[in-house]
Amino acid sequence: MGSVWRAWDLRRSTYVAAKVLGQHDAATLLRFVREQSLRIEHPHVIAPHGWAADDDKVVFAMDLVRGGSVATLLGDHGPLPTAYVAVLLDQLLRGLSAVHAARVVHRDVKPANLLLDVTGTGRPHLRLSDFGVAGLLDEPRMTRQSMILGTPGYLAPEQLEGADPDPRQDLYAVGAVAAELLTGERPTSDGSLSIPVGPLSELIHHLTAPDPSDRPTSAAAAAQLLATATTGLPHTWPTAPDAPEVFDQLPPLPPPWTPTGPQPPAPNQPPPSPQPPAGSRPPASSQPPASSQPPASARPPASARPPASAQPPASNQSPPSTQPPAGSRPPASTRPPASSKPPAGSRPPASTRPPVRVAPVGVAAAGGRGRRGLWWVAGGCLVGAVGLLGSAAWLVFR
Secondary structure (H helix, E strand, O other), rough: OOEEEEEOOOOEEEEEEEEEEEEHHOOOHHHHHHHHOOOOOOEEEOOOOOEEEOOOOOEEEEEEEEEEEEHHHHHHHHOOHHHHHHHHHHHHHHHHHHHHHOOOEEOOOOOHHEEEOOOEEOOOOOOEOOOOOOEOOOOOOOOOOOOOOOOOOOHHHHOOOOOOOHHHHHHHHHHHHHHHHHHHHOOOOOOOOOOOOOHHHHHHHHHOOOHHHHOOHHHHHHHHHHHHHHHOOOOHHHOOOOOOOOOOOOOOOOOEEEOOOOOOOOOOOOOOOOOOOOOOOOHHHHHHOOOOHHHHHHHHHHHOOHHHHHOOOOOOOOOOOOOOOOOOOOOOOHHHHHHOOOOEEEEEEEOOOOOOOOOOOOOOOOOOHHHHHHHHHHHHHHHHHHHHHHHHHHHHHO
Protein backbone atom coordinates (compact mmCIF):
# COMPACT_ATOMS: atom_id res chain seq x y z
CA MET A 1 0.00 0.00 0.00
CA GLY A 2 2.98 2.34 0.14
CA SER A 3 6.24 3.10 1.92
CA VAL A 4 6.54 4.67 5.37
CA TRP A 5 9.36 7.09 6.25
CA ARG A 6 10.46 8.80 9.42
CA ALA A 7 10.30 12.55 8.76
CA TRP A 8 10.76 15.79 10.69
CA ASP A 9 7.60 17.91 10.94
CA LEU A 10 8.58 21.58 10.78
CA ARG A 11 5.26 22.79 12.16
CA ARG A 12 5.15 20.40 15.12
CA SER A 13 8.93 20.25 15.65
CA THR A 14 8.86 16.49 16.09
CA TYR A 15 9.36 13.31 14.13
CA VAL A 16 6.34 11.86 12.35
CA ALA A 17 5.59 8.86 10.18
CA ALA A 18 5.16 9.88 6.54
CA LYS A 19 3.42 7.39 4.27
CA VAL A 20 3.89 7.79 0.53
CA LEU A 21 1.26 6.27 -1.76
CA GLY A 22 0.75 6.06 -5.47
CA GLN A 23 -2.30 7.38 -7.26
CA HIS A 24 -3.91 3.94 -7.40
CA ASP A 25 -3.83 3.80 -3.55
CA ALA A 26 -4.94 7.33 -2.81
CA ALA A 27 -8.62 7.64 -3.79
CA THR A 28 -10.25 6.55 -0.52
CA LEU A 29 -7.33 7.83 1.54
CA LEU A 30 -7.71 11.37 0.22
CA ARG A 31 -11.41 11.32 0.97
CA PHE A 32 -10.75 10.15 4.52
CA VAL A 33 -8.02 12.69 5.16
CA ARG A 34 -10.04 15.52 3.69
CA GLU A 35 -13.24 14.85 5.63
CA GLN A 36 -12.42 12.88 8.76
CA SER A 37 -8.82 13.20 9.98
CA LEU A 38 -9.41 16.25 12.17
CA ARG A 39 -12.52 14.70 13.76
CA ILE A 40 -10.92 11.54 15.19
CA GLU A 41 -8.72 12.35 18.16
CA HIS A 42 -8.40 9.39 20.47
CA PRO A 43 -5.48 7.92 22.46
CA HIS A 44 -5.98 4.54 20.74
CA VAL A 45 -6.30 5.82 17.17
CA ILE A 46 -3.64 7.10 14.78
CA ALA A 47 -5.34 9.23 12.16
CA PRO A 48 -3.51 11.34 9.57
CA HIS A 49 -3.03 14.94 10.68
CA GLY A 50 -1.67 16.33 7.41
CA TRP A 51 -1.39 15.39 3.76
CA ALA A 52 -0.10 16.63 0.42
CA ALA A 53 -0.38 15.52 -3.21
CA ASP A 54 1.83 16.10 -6.22
CA ASP A 55 0.94 14.58 -9.61
CA ASP A 56 0.60 10.84 -9.01
CA LYS A 57 2.05 10.81 -5.47
CA VAL A 58 0.24 11.32 -2.18
CA VAL A 59 1.91 11.65 1.22
CA PHE A 60 0.29 12.01 4.61
CA ALA A 61 1.78 12.38 8.08
CA MET A 62 0.71 10.77 11.34
CA ASP A 63 2.14 10.21 14.81
CA LEU A 64 5.29 8.13 14.99
CA VAL A 65 4.89 4.93 17.06
CA ARG A 66 8.15 3.22 18.01
CA GLY A 67 7.12 -0.14 19.48
CA GLY A 68 6.23 -1.98 16.27
CA SER A 69 2.93 -3.75 15.80
CA VAL A 70 0.98 -6.51 17.54
CA ALA A 71 2.05 -8.77 14.67
CA THR A 72 5.70 -8.11 15.61
CA LEU A 73 5.00 -8.83 19.28
CA LEU A 74 3.17 -12.03 18.38
CA GLY A 75 6.06 -13.17 16.21
CA ASP A 76 8.60 -12.48 18.98
CA HIS A 77 6.65 -13.90 21.91
CA GLY A 78 4.14 -16.38 20.48
CA PRO A 79 0.64 -16.78 22.01
CA LEU A 80 -0.03 -14.01 24.51
CA PRO A 81 -1.46 -14.38 28.05
CA THR A 82 -5.26 -14.07 28.32
CA ALA A 83 -5.10 -11.02 30.60
CA TYR A 84 -2.69 -9.31 28.17
CA VAL A 85 -5.01 -10.03 25.23
CA ALA A 86 -7.94 -8.65 27.24
CA VAL A 87 -6.13 -5.32 27.68
CA LEU A 88 -5.35 -5.12 23.96
CA LEU A 89 -8.94 -5.94 22.98
CA ASP A 90 -10.35 -3.36 25.38
CA GLN A 91 -8.15 -0.61 23.90
CA LEU A 92 -8.97 -1.71 20.34
CA LEU A 93 -12.71 -1.62 20.99
CA ARG A 94 -12.43 1.83 22.57
CA GLY A 95 -10.59 3.10 19.53
CA LEU A 96 -13.16 1.57 17.17
CA SER A 97 -15.94 3.26 19.14
CA ALA A 98 -14.40 6.64 18.30
CA VAL A 99 -13.91 5.65 14.65
CA HIS A 100 -17.49 4.42 14.26
CA ALA A 101 -18.79 7.55 15.98
CA ALA A 102 -17.16 9.53 13.17
CA ARG A 103 -19.18 7.35 10.73
CA VAL A 104 -16.06 5.58 9.48
CA VAL A 105 -15.55 1.82 9.07
CA HIS A 106 -11.94 0.73 9.16
CA ARG A 107 -12.41 -2.48 7.09
CA ASP A 108 -8.82 -3.73 7.64
CA VAL A 109 -8.44 -4.54 11.35
CA LYS A 110 -5.53 -7.00 11.73
CA PRO A 111 -2.46 -7.38 14.00
CA ALA A 112 -0.18 -5.55 11.53
CA ASN A 113 -2.37 -2.43 11.78
CA LEU A 114 -2.38 -2.40 15.58
CA LEU A 115 0.67 -0.40 16.63
CA LEU A 116 2.21 -0.33 20.11
CA ASP A 117 3.98 2.36 22.08
CA VAL A 118 7.20 1.39 23.84
CA THR A 119 6.14 0.17 27.30
CA GLY A 120 8.55 -2.71 28.00
CA THR A 121 6.89 -5.38 30.15
CA GLY A 122 4.35 -2.90 31.51
CA ARG A 123 0.77 -2.30 30.45
CA PRO A 124 0.59 -2.14 26.63
CA HIS A 125 -0.76 0.85 24.76
CA LEU A 126 -2.42 0.00 21.43
CA ARG A 127 -3.17 2.42 18.59
CA LEU A 128 -5.31 1.57 15.56
CA SER A 129 -3.69 2.73 12.31
CA ASP A 130 -3.82 2.52 8.50
CA PHE A 131 -7.13 3.88 7.22
CA GLY A 132 -6.15 3.36 3.61
CA VAL A 133 -9.24 1.30 2.75
CA ALA A 134 -11.61 2.88 5.28
CA GLY A 135 -15.17 3.40 4.16
CA LEU A 136 -17.67 6.11 5.05
CA LEU A 137 -21.20 5.28 6.12
CA ASP A 138 -24.04 6.54 3.90
CA GLU A 139 -21.62 7.83 1.27
CA PRO A 140 -21.33 6.84 -2.42
CA ARG A 141 -18.75 4.08 -2.89
CA MET A 142 -15.61 4.96 -4.81
CA THR A 143 -14.82 1.37 -5.80
CA ARG A 144 -16.57 -1.10 -8.07
CA GLN A 145 -19.08 -3.47 -6.53
CA SER A 146 -16.92 -6.50 -7.32
CA MET A 147 -13.78 -5.14 -5.64
CA ILE A 148 -13.12 -6.53 -2.14
CA LEU A 149 -11.08 -4.40 0.26
CA GLY A 150 -9.32 -5.88 3.29
CA THR A 151 -7.12 -8.84 4.25
CA PRO A 152 -8.36 -12.42 3.76
CA GLY A 153 -8.94 -14.22 7.06
CA TYR A 154 -10.14 -11.06 8.82
CA LEU A 155 -13.04 -10.25 6.46
CA ALA A 156 -16.61 -10.84 7.52
CA PRO A 157 -18.64 -13.12 5.23
CA GLU A 158 -20.75 -10.18 3.99
CA GLN A 159 -17.60 -8.31 2.98
CA LEU A 160 -16.66 -11.18 0.70
CA GLU A 161 -20.06 -10.74 -0.93
CA GLY A 162 -19.45 -7.02 -1.53
CA ALA A 163 -21.71 -5.56 1.17
CA ASP A 164 -21.61 -1.87 2.03
CA PRO A 165 -19.42 -0.74 4.95
CA ASP A 166 -20.87 -1.64 8.36
CA PRO A 167 -19.32 -1.29 11.85
CA ARG A 168 -20.10 -4.93 12.60
CA GLN A 169 -17.59 -5.91 9.93
CA ASP A 170 -14.83 -4.42 12.11
CA LEU A 171 -16.17 -6.38 15.10
CA TYR A 172 -15.81 -9.63 13.17
CA ALA A 173 -12.16 -8.74 12.54
CA VAL A 174 -11.69 -8.06 16.27
CA GLY A 175 -12.86 -11.61 17.04
CA ALA A 176 -10.45 -13.05 14.46
CA VAL A 177 -7.59 -11.03 15.94
CA ALA A 178 -8.45 -12.22 19.48
CA ALA A 179 -8.33 -15.87 18.42
CA GLU A 180 -4.94 -15.34 16.73
CA LEU A 181 -3.42 -13.62 19.78
CA LEU A 182 -4.46 -16.46 22.08
CA THR A 183 -3.39 -19.33 19.82
CA GLY A 184 -0.64 -17.82 17.62
CA GLU A 185 -2.44 -19.28 14.55
CA ARG A 186 -3.45 -16.92 11.78
CA PRO A 187 -7.04 -17.38 10.49
CA THR A 188 -7.30 -19.01 7.08
CA SER A 189 -8.59 -17.20 4.03
CA ASP A 190 -11.87 -19.17 4.12
CA GLY A 191 -12.69 -17.81 7.59
CA SER A 192 -11.76 -20.87 9.67
CA LEU A 193 -10.71 -19.91 13.22
CA SER A 194 -9.03 -21.79 16.03
CA ILE A 195 -10.89 -20.61 19.14
CA PRO A 196 -9.29 -21.73 22.42
CA VAL A 197 -11.22 -22.66 25.52
CA GLY A 198 -11.06 -19.93 28.14
CA PRO A 199 -12.65 -16.76 29.49
CA LEU A 200 -12.72 -15.14 26.02
CA SER A 201 -14.15 -18.07 24.07
CA GLU A 202 -17.81 -16.96 24.27
CA LEU A 203 -16.93 -13.39 23.29
CA ILE A 204 -14.98 -14.60 20.24
CA HIS A 205 -17.93 -16.73 19.14
CA HIS A 206 -20.24 -13.70 19.35
CA LEU A 207 -17.86 -11.44 17.46
CA THR A 208 -17.28 -13.92 14.63
CA ALA A 209 -20.86 -14.99 14.12
CA PRO A 210 -21.58 -15.49 10.38
CA ASP A 211 -24.81 -13.47 10.64
CA PRO A 212 -24.12 -9.77 11.39
CA SER A 213 -27.29 -9.60 13.50
CA ASP A 214 -25.81 -12.13 15.95
CA ARG A 215 -22.80 -9.94 16.66
CA PRO A 216 -22.70 -7.11 19.19
CA THR A 217 -24.46 -4.02 17.90
CA SER A 218 -21.47 -1.74 18.46
CA ALA A 219 -17.90 -1.63 19.67
CA ALA A 220 -19.09 -0.20 23.00
CA ALA A 221 -21.43 -3.18 23.46
CA ALA A 222 -18.55 -5.56 22.68
CA ALA A 223 -16.41 -3.80 25.29
CA GLN A 224 -19.16 -4.39 27.86
CA LEU A 225 -19.13 -8.13 27.05
CA LEU A 226 -15.34 -8.18 27.35
CA ALA A 227 -15.45 -6.54 30.79
CA THR A 228 -17.99 -9.11 31.96
CA ALA A 229 -15.95 -12.03 30.63
CA THR A 230 -12.72 -10.90 32.28
CA THR A 231 -14.12 -9.90 35.67
CA GLY A 232 -11.80 -11.25 38.34
CA LEU A 233 -9.15 -12.28 35.78
CA PRO A 234 -5.78 -11.67 37.51
CA HIS A 235 -3.17 -9.73 35.60
CA THR A 236 -0.33 -12.16 36.20
CA TRP A 237 1.65 -11.33 33.05
CA PRO A 238 3.62 -8.30 34.39
CA THR A 239 5.47 -10.55 36.88
CA ALA A 240 5.63 -13.70 34.72
CA PRO A 241 9.13 -14.92 33.83
CA ASP A 242 8.35 -14.71 30.10
CA ALA A 243 6.20 -11.57 30.07
CA PRO A 244 5.51 -9.91 26.70
CA GLU A 245 7.85 -6.98 26.14
CA VAL A 246 7.37 -4.04 23.79
CA PHE A 247 10.68 -2.33 23.04
CA ASP A 248 11.85 0.28 20.56
CA GLN A 249 11.81 -1.13 17.04
CA LEU A 250 13.16 1.91 15.17
CA PRO A 251 16.82 2.02 14.07
CA PRO A 252 19.06 4.82 15.36
CA LEU A 253 19.05 8.13 13.54
CA PRO A 254 21.82 8.54 10.94
CA PRO A 255 23.99 11.68 11.12
CA PRO A 256 23.33 14.59 10.92
CA TRP A 257 19.86 13.72 12.29
CA THR A 258 19.45 14.11 16.05
CA PRO A 259 16.53 13.62 18.48
CA THR A 260 15.89 17.37 18.21
CA GLY A 261 15.82 17.42 14.42
CA PRO A 262 18.26 17.62 11.52
CA GLN A 263 21.49 19.51 12.20
CA PRO A 264 22.97 21.04 9.02
CA PRO A 265 26.78 20.92 8.87
CA ALA A 266 28.68 24.13 9.53
CA PRO A 267 29.89 26.08 6.45
CA ASN A 268 33.21 24.87 5.00
CA GLN A 269 33.24 21.99 7.42
CA PRO A 270 33.87 18.51 6.01
CA PRO A 271 31.40 15.80 7.00
CA PRO A 272 32.38 13.87 10.10
CA SER A 273 34.32 10.70 9.46
CA PRO A 274 32.54 7.54 10.55
CA GLN A 275 33.63 6.35 13.96
CA PRO A 276 34.28 2.64 14.53
CA PRO A 277 31.96 1.01 17.03
CA ALA A 278 33.07 0.80 20.63
CA GLY A 279 35.41 -2.08 21.34
CA SER A 280 36.50 -2.58 17.74
CA ARG A 281 40.04 -2.14 16.37
CA PRO A 282 40.72 -0.08 13.26
CA PRO A 283 41.84 -1.98 10.16
CA ALA A 284 45.54 -2.65 9.66
CA SER A 285 45.73 -0.09 6.84
CA SER A 286 44.69 2.72 9.22
CA GLN A 287 46.96 1.74 12.11
CA PRO A 288 50.24 3.69 12.48
CA PRO A 289 53.34 1.68 11.53
CA ALA A 290 55.11 -0.03 14.34
CA SER A 291 58.47 1.27 15.54
CA SER A 292 61.54 0.20 13.60
CA GLN A 293 62.96 -1.54 16.64
CA PRO A 294 62.84 -5.31 16.11
CA PRO A 295 60.85 -7.37 18.56
CA ALA A 296 62.56 -8.94 21.50
CA SER A 297 62.37 -12.36 19.86
CA ALA A 298 64.32 -11.06 16.80
CA ARG A 299 67.18 -9.43 18.76
CA PRO A 300 70.54 -11.27 18.86
CA PRO A 301 71.42 -12.90 22.17
CA ALA A 302 73.63 -11.12 24.62
CA SER A 303 76.57 -13.36 23.75
CA ALA A 304 76.49 -12.24 20.11
CA ARG A 305 76.33 -8.52 20.85
CA PRO A 306 79.59 -6.49 20.71
CA PRO A 307 80.93 -5.31 24.06
CA ALA A 308 80.18 -1.79 25.12
CA SER A 309 83.83 -0.74 24.72
CA ALA A 310 83.77 -1.77 21.04
CA GLN A 311 80.81 0.40 20.13
CA PRO A 312 81.85 3.64 18.40
CA PRO A 313 80.83 6.83 20.18
CA ALA A 314 78.21 9.10 18.76
CA SER A 315 79.33 11.88 16.42
CA ASN A 316 78.72 14.55 19.04
CA GLN A 317 80.25 12.63 21.96
CA SER A 318 83.82 12.27 22.98
CA PRO A 319 85.30 8.79 23.24
CA PRO A 320 84.98 7.20 26.62
CA SER A 321 87.76 7.84 29.06
CA THR A 322 90.36 5.13 29.59
CA GLN A 323 90.95 6.11 33.20
CA PRO A 324 90.96 3.17 35.57
CA PRO A 325 88.17 2.86 38.09
CA ALA A 326 88.43 4.73 41.34
CA GLY A 327 90.66 3.09 43.92
CA SER A 328 92.61 0.93 41.45
CA ARG A 329 96.25 1.38 40.38
CA PRO A 330 97.50 0.83 36.84
CA PRO A 331 99.90 -2.12 36.36
CA ALA A 332 103.58 -1.56 36.83
CA SER A 333 104.31 -2.05 33.11
CA THR A 334 102.28 1.04 32.26
CA ARG A 335 103.67 3.30 34.98
CA PRO A 336 106.72 5.46 34.11
CA PRO A 337 109.87 4.62 36.00
CA ALA A 338 110.57 6.70 39.03
CA SER A 339 113.94 7.87 37.64
CA SER A 340 112.25 9.56 34.63
CA LYS A 341 110.46 12.07 36.81
CA PRO A 342 112.43 15.35 37.06
CA PRO A 343 112.73 16.85 40.50
CA ALA A 344 110.48 19.73 41.43
CA GLY A 345 111.75 23.12 40.14
CA SER A 346 114.31 21.63 37.67
CA ARG A 347 114.28 22.01 33.86
CA PRO A 348 114.95 19.12 31.50
CA PRO A 349 118.29 19.21 29.66
CA ALA A 350 118.41 21.02 26.30
CA SER A 351 119.05 17.77 24.44
CA THR A 352 115.70 16.48 25.54
CA ARG A 353 113.78 19.70 24.75
CA PRO A 354 112.14 19.89 21.26
CA PRO A 355 113.53 22.54 18.94
CA VAL A 356 111.51 25.74 18.55
CA ARG A 357 110.84 26.98 15.01
CA VAL A 358 109.83 30.61 14.54
CA ALA A 359 107.99 31.61 11.37
CA PRO A 360 108.43 35.14 9.99
CA VAL A 361 105.47 37.49 10.09
CA GLY A 362 103.08 36.79 7.24
CA VAL A 363 104.90 33.63 6.17
CA ALA A 364 103.79 30.15 7.08
CA ALA A 365 106.42 27.92 8.52
CA ALA A 366 106.37 25.57 5.55
CA GLY A 367 110.15 25.04 5.09
CA GLY A 368 112.07 25.56 1.81
CA ARG A 369 108.95 25.24 -0.37
CA GLY A 370 107.57 28.49 1.09
CA ARG A 371 110.84 30.42 0.50
CA ARG A 372 111.12 29.30 -3.14
CA GLY A 373 107.57 30.53 -3.72
CA LEU A 374 108.50 33.96 -2.38
CA TRP A 375 111.48 34.24 -4.77
CA TRP A 376 109.32 33.46 -7.76
CA VAL A 377 106.82 36.13 -6.70
CA ALA A 378 109.59 38.71 -6.31
CA GLY A 379 111.04 37.86 -9.72
CA GLY A 380 107.66 38.20 -11.36
CA CYS A 381 107.15 41.63 -9.82
CA LEU A 382 110.62 42.81 -11.06
CA VAL A 383 109.93 41.71 -14.61
CA GLY A 384 106.59 43.50 -14.56
CA ALA A 385 108.19 46.72 -13.31
CA VAL A 386 110.83 46.66 -16.07
CA GLY A 387 108.10 46.17 -18.64
CA LEU A 388 106.18 49.15 -17.36
CA LEU A 389 109.28 51.39 -17.43
CA GLY A 390 110.05 50.36 -21.01
CA SER A 391 106.53 51.15 -22.13
CA ALA A 392 106.66 54.56 -20.50
CA ALA A 393 110.02 55.41 -22.18
CA TRP A 394 108.71 54.42 -25.58
CA LEU A 395 105.73 56.71 -25.22
CA VAL A 396 107.92 59.67 -24.20
CA PHE A 397 110.73 59.43 -26.80
CA ARG A 398 108.96 58.23 -29.91
